[in-house]
Amino acid sequence: MQYKLYKKGQIIKLSHFANAHKELSFNQIIDFYSVFGGLNVENFTGELFLDIENLLLKNYEKINADFNFNAISSYALNLLAKNSRKKYSILRKISHFKGLSIMQEMLNLGILKLEKSKEEKFFKDKRYKLKKDLRSYVIQDKLVFKDNFTRFFFRFLKSNEKLILKGEFDIVLNDIKLNLEHYQSFCFEQLACEYLEEQFQVLNVQSYWNKELELDVYYKDENLCFIGEVKFKHKKICKNILNQLKFKAKRLNLTPDYYILFSKNGFSEQFDKSAEKNVLLYDLNAFKKLI
Structure with missing residues (x-):
């Protein structure tokens, strides 16, 4: 096998991957991109798990040599690859000072990039005591791997x-x-955000999180606001997902221009019977626009 990792920090788009692998169908491109995006492979057989075995497992020592990190740094990256990606989540398992040092090193190397929190800081009035659960609460940014393959490797x-x-x-x-x-669900979320940036001609569509809730898709400026959920499931999603999304909007005091749902396998008949103009539904085929 001939392969190489792309340069650290280089962003590998779905379009780049698709153009390099004409041998794959559209559905295969999505699956293979979630695993191999960031690793320059000449061609694939089209059988995902066979290619994982032959290209990755059988060549593990060669690939591992490109990630020359010590055991504690590798462990920290494994934790980030598995969990919510919140900046301080790894500090539950690794000492505070060491964890912060590793995070900064990986950001400097371009292995990770920062996704800034959109949560607004709450006003602290010295005249009143904060609720107990808020006294130690810290707004956290998230850490995102530079490409899918690096995350797959450590996961x-x-x-x-x-x-x-x-x-x-x-x-x-x-x-x-x-x-x-x-x-793969997070890979799907990232593609959804990229798609919406192109669709609405905006930048910095991302997730939103605070102490109480999370949104897979969030964008707000002076002229436009939309929120959304992204479901990478092997079944159609039903309308309760939309109801939950509207409930989250109320909790955040938002009046979005659009509620947006992405579903890998489409939507139940409930959506056909009650179409709403400000509800946008997208399935996997939407991402063909990114290729």
């Missing part, structure tokens, strides 16, 4: 290093199969 390969080196590929592949849908 599934580095954490299974001992098994891979023993050649126990079936166990590793089973772990990947069991957790791939959850892993």
Whole structure:
């Protein structure tokens, strides 16, 4: 196999990946991009798990040499690849000073990039005591891997290093199969944000989070506001997802111009019966615009 990692910090777009891999169908491009986006591979067989085994597991030592980090840094990256990505989440497992040092190093190297929180700081009035649960609350930014492959590596390969080196590929592949849908859901969210930036000709569409709730998609400026949810499930989504989204808007005192839903496998008939002009529905085919 001939491969190379793209330069650290280089953004690898879906369009770049698709143009390099004409041998893949559209659906395959989405799956393969979620795993290999950021790794320059000449061609694929089209069988995702076969290619993971032959291109990644069997070449693990070569690939691992490109991620020359110590054990504690690798562990921190594994935690970020698995969890909510909040900046301070790894500090529950790693000492505060060491964790902050690792985060800064990875940001400087371009392995990670920062997604700034959109949560507004609450006003602290010295005349009144804050509620107990707010006294230690800190607004957190999130940390995002520079590309899909780097996240995949630390999520599934580095954490299974001992098994891979023993050649126990079936166990590793089973772990990947069991957790791939959850892993891919964030890749799907990122593509949704990229799509909406093109659709509305805006920048910095991202997720939103605060102490109480999270939104997969959030954008607000003086002229436009939209929020959304992104579901990467092997089933159609029903209208309760829209109802939950509207409830979140109320909690945030938002009146969005649009409520936006992305679903990998489409929508239930409930949406056909009660079409709303300010509700936009997109399935996987929407991302063809990005290719």
